[in-house]
Amino acid sequence: MLKNNFNQFHKQFSENLPRSLERTINLLNEIGNPQNEIKNIIHIAGTNGKGSILSYIKSCLTMNNLKVNAFTSPHLVQINERILINDKIIEDELLNKTIDRLFQYSKNMNIAFFEFITGCALYLFNQNKADWNLFEVGMGGQFDATNTLPQKDLAIIAPISYDHEDFLGDDIIEITKEKMGITNNETYTVVGKQPKNITDFILKNFLYNKEKRFVYGLDWTMTKKKELFYYEDNDASIRINNPFMIGEHQKMNAALSIASLRFLERSNKINFSKNIIEKGISKTKWHGRLEKINCDNNLSELWIDSCHNPSGTKAIACEMKKMNSKKQKKMNLIFSLKKGKKIRDFITPFEGIFDEIKYICINDNHYSFNEIKKNTNGTNINIREVREFDKTLILKNNHPSRILICGSMQLVGKAISIF
Known part of the structure; x- marks a missing residue:
């Protein structure tokens, strides 16, 4: 059941x-x-x-x-x-x-x-x-x-x-x-x-x-x-x-x-x-908290984190910035966000850190892509829509990349299930 x-x-x-x-x-x-x-x-x-x-x-x-x-x-x-x-x-x-x-x-x-x-x-x-x-x-x-x-x-x-x-x-x-x-x-x-x-x-x-x-x-x-x-x-x-x-x-x-x-x-x-x-x-481990997982792509690093509010985002943005201080990898963000969260407050800390940002509406409890776009107008953040989340989204990268998946427990859970 x-x-x-x-x-x-x-x-x-x-x-x-x-x-x-x-x-x-x-x-x-x-x-x-x-x-x-x-x-x-x-x-x-x-x-x-x-x-x-x-x-x-x-x-x-x-x-x-x-x-x-x-x-x-x-x-x-x-x-x-x-x-x-x-x-x-x-x-x-x-x-x-x-x-x-x-x-x-x-x-x-x-x-x-x-x-x-x-x-x-x-x-x-x-x-x-x-x-x-x-x-x-x-x-x-x-x-x-x-x-x-x-x-x-x-x-x-x-x-x-x-x-x-x-x-x-x-x-x-x-x-x-x-x-x-x-x-x-x-x-x-x-x-x-x-x-x-x-x-x-x-x-x-x-x-x-x-x-x-x-x-x-x-x-x-x-x-x-x-x-x-x-x-x-x-x-x-x-x-x-x-x-x-x-x-x-x-x-x-x-x-x-x-x-x-x-x-x-x-x-x-x-x-x-x-x-x-x-x-x-x-010896403490806690899955889904800025955790690196194996993604079967030697060129890509895949990170997951369950951050879903502004204070959580700020902490993770700070760590991602440190990771890429030498600019050695392309930085990609894939996120989803439940309805009721403050979209602009969530995404703003990531501004200037990621080369590419993608949004996926994981289910009906999450914002649509249009709602995300509407609430980020006037920022320097360019967001693309992804309709399906699967392995190919990660594996198709053919250049050194560091990918962060965050914003929604359901999305992070799906990443864990896939990989």
Whole structure:
């Protein structure tokens, strides 16, 4: 069912519902409220980097011989990727069984797919106990289905910026309030690097208890010494080294992950050695994040990244510019973009970096080429339309090229599937 009929199954759920926890709570009531039995919870909110942070923390926990369950979203290729039981992607049979069980209750409910699959994860994590349970917020925080968890051992606030404005609005303070909705004054909370106005707002309005907060710039930081990056707090300096997670933004994600583990340790919730943390960070992999994949063309380098908002684009544009500092390869961009994203804000950071930019409308949830063209008029960005995405689009290059595919999880997932 999941591999062949996922799109059809997804259509059975409602879309554009009012933001509320009530629907998820109703489903959880029907299945015995498994969320109340899950212990040792880390909950991650923010705009960018949530999945990477979860992956870093998961790697360090497993390196410390601990069992880890994890719930993340969205998926790249198949839905199973969203639910990890004991650090392994859930098998089709178990996921299908769980979906069938919960669908008996949800089929007569007006419920969103994400709310349903969150219910599945909570049910499974209660059935399959782990030492730690990691949850990535889907969107926002306060009204996200994952926020039905009654008690978190740690909340992590990744960098906050603009995304999902059609749901969360375009007031950065209101967006911050929504993200901070996963915490309360009794929640141990780690805050990543933010613009000063956001950090000030968080400290003034949310994190009154100094003993239960660990904030970038106040309690921990990241430094760079001779091209090497280090996490630092008052008691430790830990080198950040990972050959798989490329980009300075990933170093900051790693630093926030280390801060989270250090704060858990300070709170007497876990014990870690510096060596275990360094090893865990160094071995972390997270697919679809500025990842180079084999494309069967010796002349071309193929890179994929799931960036889909302006802050994500800026980070990736910076890295692509560094890669081609010697202008040794032709730079090509292939992207798609879901409706609701700010087209011009997304594409502008790439201006002047790419020799050729192509757009493909991957499905009906994405902008048409005409909408993309209309919203980039008046810029120096020339975009061509591609109607089909397949291997030939990459393999036909007969000159040294560096190709980036980004903008849409579905497009990145398709690239992974093809190659």
